[in-house]
Amino acid sequence: MAQRIYSTTVTNDGGTAGWVRASDGPQVQTGPPSDPSQGVNPEQFLGMAWSTCLNATVEAVLRDRGVLDPGGADGAPARSRVSVQVVLVREPSGEYAFVPEATVSVAGLEGADLEAVAEAAHARCPVSKLLTGRGEPVVVRTAAWDEGGEKGGDPRTQAEDPLPGTVRGSGAVRSVPGRGPEQSGVAVDSPGQAR
Secondary structure (H helix, E strand, C coil): CCCCCCCCCEEEECHHHCEEEECCCCEEEECCCCCHHHCECHHHHHHHHHHHHHHHHHHHHHHHCCCECCCCCCCCECCEEEEEEEEEEECCCCCEEEEEEEEEEECCCCHHHHHHHHHHHHHHCHHHHHHCCCCCCCCEECCCCCCCCCCCCCHHHCCCCCCCCEEEECCEEEECCCCCHHHCEEEECCCCCCC
8 A cells, every 4th residue: 555645635615616725725716717817727726736746756757867957056957847738628428528738848858858757757747647547546435515614524534435446425335437548648848849
């Protein structure tokens, strides 16, 4: 079993017309993708999470490979940047889906060297693993409504963890399939290359 390093609980109230709060962090107003001025939308949250995590992993890969910033502090990795585009699409069934794509850039790297760093980071990044159905399965639980919501409403305090890859609620337990790796990817651009 994997060693737990950090955990947070994030609660949303009101969908895209409400707020989202981290148990150990900020509260943020949410808004629909049709009007981002009303608040942060799910596409933006996904893009922020993946770009941040993937870039931190790129930095780790660069350090591991000794690719350092010549003008930076001793041991600092070369400067890197990850941009994530998240497109909301309507599938033929009428349901919505996200199509995320990450672009990795590293100062002084291009071609096969840059591709190798991006591929290694994508293989190690926890958010990349989640998006591609690798690692621990996604679990969805149900809990009785608690008017206090974020106060004591954490379903993990109400029941033991279900088996990995299952959903628990009202006595029913069912599997939650992951997404295949062909459904997301990383695009690698050389520095300065237009997208």
